[in-house]
Amino acid sequence: NYEGLQESGSNLYAESPNSGNPTIGTAGTGGRASIEASKLEMSNTDLSRGLTQLIVVQRGFQASSKSVTTSDQVLNTLLQLKQ
Numbered sequence: 359n360y361e362g363l364q365e366s367g368s369n370l371y372a373e374s375p376n377s378g379n380p381t382i383g384t385a386g387t388g389g390r391a392s393i394e395a396s397k398l399e400m401s402n403t404d405l406s407r408g409l410t411q412l413i414v415v416q417r418g419f420q421a422s423s424k425s426v427t428t429s430d431q432v433l434n435t436l437l438q439l440k441q
Contacts, residue, residue, distance in 0.1 A: 373380065386392035 381388075381390070383390055
């Protein structure tokens with residue numbers, strides 16, 4: 359758990375007032391997690407949902423951009439008609 363730790367760079371973390379005391383010991387003992395090679399970590403992210411949301415946000419941005427461009431073109435046309 360890296361909450362409260364001060365990042366020092368290159369995957370190094372330093373103790374900070376918010377990190378609490380370090381727990382040092384052998385993995386798999388004293389309530390510590392074990393380390394296993396060639397294992398996949400379960401992820402709580404849904405990649406397809408994230409990509410779908412990204413597409414929706416991108417389409418919204420494009421629509422907003424189009425409306426600003428159209429508004430600018432209308433204002434330019436009005437200014438040209440006034441001259």
